[in-house]
Amino acid sequence: MIEEQFSTGESFVHGLDPRIKIIVAILFSVVVAVSSNLLALLPALALSLFLMALTRLSPRKVFYRLLLVNGLILFLWLLLPFTYKGETLFTIGPLVGTKEGVLYASRITVKCNTILLAMIALLATTPIFTLGHAMSKLYIPDKIIHLFLFTYRYIHVIFQEYRRLTNAMRIRGFMPRTNIHTYRSYAYLVGMLLVRSYDRAERIHRAMLCRGFSGKYYTLSRFSINIGDILYLSLMLAAILGLVFLQWRAIA
């Protein structure tokens, strides 16, 4: 289900303290998300690519991940250049593409890919439960962390339940078609999944109570920061400040 195929590796980035990675990922994505100028965004993209290179992940696999998101961005390219007002850049038949529209679409494309690359390079290179623990060490509220870890643990179980139900439908000759029977059956399927998940949540909570759970989630892991972590954090902070400066200079 969730394979976490990037989470194991021997690279320098894999060995970094997960708390540092979370901090850098958050700061970096916020700065990129609010930057509006390509003069700041393009260096940010270069930085993301550099971070990616440090992870030594297979470029092909990363490319396929990016493809998923860029599929959505493709639709923006089909719409934005023709719907944005501004200077005419090109015409296709009756359609007029504007310079502003193209710039706007490029900014979104660069931003998305930059943030995504950074997320893959920083967060996907950490096992999910380690991320959860690092979050708790960063004083992120327990409830959010519980939600995060439980979603990870049980999405697989719910998926199996989903497969069992669809198999049960299939062996009795169910074929999805465009008719009310199909819609009703799918509605039952979704409803059943919700009810079952709710029941399961209830049972898990009971099992936890039986083992002395009282709302606080203790963890076994201890993290330690070494000189490499500090170096990485300082360099990244400097780079992020640099991006802020570039954006500020571009709009000033």
Next chain:
Amino acid sequence: MESNSLIINLKDISFSYSEDKLVLDHLSFHLHRGDRIGLVGPNGSGKTTLLHIIMGLLRPSSGRVELFGKPANEEKDFRAARRRIGLLFQDADDQLFSPTVLEDVAFGPLNLGKSPEEARDTALKTLARLDLSGFENRITYKLSGGEKGLVSLATVLAMDPEVLLLDEPTNGLDEDTEEKITDILKGLNLSCIFISHNLDFLSKCTDRMYAMSNGKISLDEALVPHPHIHAHEFGRLPHEHKS
């Protein structure tokens, strides 16, 4: 028998999930220290409900629950008792919620107030006891059914309970795993209640068998000799079976 040996004392317990049918009907039940009790009964006869009432996960509509000589009415009474009674759920996926085996087994000890080092130590020792050394970093949802069963048992045993309540521990396990669990349970010096449909397992692990039906519980004491019809190779030759 000494009065302080009475661990679980249920008096006149009634419980129902819906208005028209009582799952437990004025049921009384005792467990003394050292008792090993098997619980049998048809599906829906209230066996699991009984265990959940003992743990305080369900509250009876009438009747009294006493645990370790003290009345248990509120969540805080049960919370204290849960440290000493371990319940193994029917479905291991309900029991194992942590990402890794080690963390799941250490969850109980951590809740009991142990330090991370102690908890890790307890967890590793418990795993070793169940022949599960080397499992600590396995991902819980990727375990096989039998492994999940054994790890679930480890999560309960790691809390070092005085009483063990097991809800169909051999359900869905293959013969080898069942044998392994039987051996482990036989070797434990604990008071216990085992729910099972597997009479063979119960006769090996328990001293007494109770039967539940229609919300009541009764001791099934009579030993009834009975013949078996069975088949195996060379069965036509005269032979004897050891019991």
